[in-house]
Amino acid sequence: MMKTCWNRARYALMAFMLLGLSGCDWVLFNSKGAVGIAQRDLIIICVALMLIVVIPAIVMSIVFAWRYRASNQKAKYTPNWTHSTKIEVVVWGVPLIIVCILAFIVWKSTHELDPYKPLESTVEPLNVEVIATDWKWVFVYPDQGIATVNQLKFPANRPLAFSITSNSTMNTFFIPQLGGQIYAMAGMRTQLHLIADETGEFRGMSGNYSGLGFSQMHFMATALTDVEFDAWVDEVRESDKTLDMTSFEQLAQPTRHYYPITYFGSVEPQLFKKVIDQFIGVGANTTPAPALDAEPSQTTKE
DSSP, rough: HHHHHHHHHHHHHHHHHHHHHHTTGGGGGGGSSSSHHHHHHHHHHHHHHHHHHHHHHHHHHHHHHHHTTTTTTOOOTTTTTOOOOHHHHHHHHHHHHHHHHHHHHHHHHHHHOOOTOOOOSSSSEEEEEEEEEEEEEEETTTTTEEEESSEEEEESOOOOEEEEEEEEEEEEEEEEETOOOOEEOOOOEEEEEOOOOOOOOEEEEEEOOTTTGGGGOOOEEEEEOHHHHHHHHHHTOOOOOOHHHHHHHHSSSSSSOOOOOOEEEEEEEOOOHHHTTTTTTTTSSSSOOOOTTTTTOSOOOO
């Protein structure tokens, strides 16, 4: 009776688990940019190579357990068996070959997919300066003289050259369908080059836990046609808001809830650099500590 109940419960549990997996988002395998496609292929190739060892190991563990079970009287009993050259060659040789292949693939792709490496294109890249704050994303378009909060729009089939920093805690700038993920750190400038091969909307986020409002630190990256992008730039320029250092400091105040999309029709020149520069020298000890073997200064009067 118990065995029958367990069999029924097991199948119900398996069905429940599969139902849960139906909500998974395979966004990394639905890449829409050259960089994302290359990274997707790299993941598939590496996993496939490792499965060459994993799958036979799983199959053999099941086969051996079944073949050499206690009730199988036909199994050959060899208590004095100690060594097999053929088995040693397979067990050590195949993984060694796979590791060498993986090392070459990773070395090659590391250079080809270097986030700091500009993408080859006949089209001039679009420069976007990204500033992570608590907890929202600020996008500055220095060539267009505009800025937005929690909204990133750009032309499809045009390289994107991101300059990334943080005004506070460390985050990671990540658009899964376009590929790449790189840290945003205070007082530092990191770079990332991406491209969208088609128009569409792609979810962006921070992949690094950074505080109470982290879960609301997301944005929508939208690839447009050139005409649509120019029209959007004109729309943003109609805003009477200006993003200077004073307004940025107010904007950068921590917000735990999702910050609404905001447009700034003009931006203070070199704002991105000023955000980085405010952290230069912070924490530096301007008064050198005395040497350990130095004599203490005489401050008392005789």
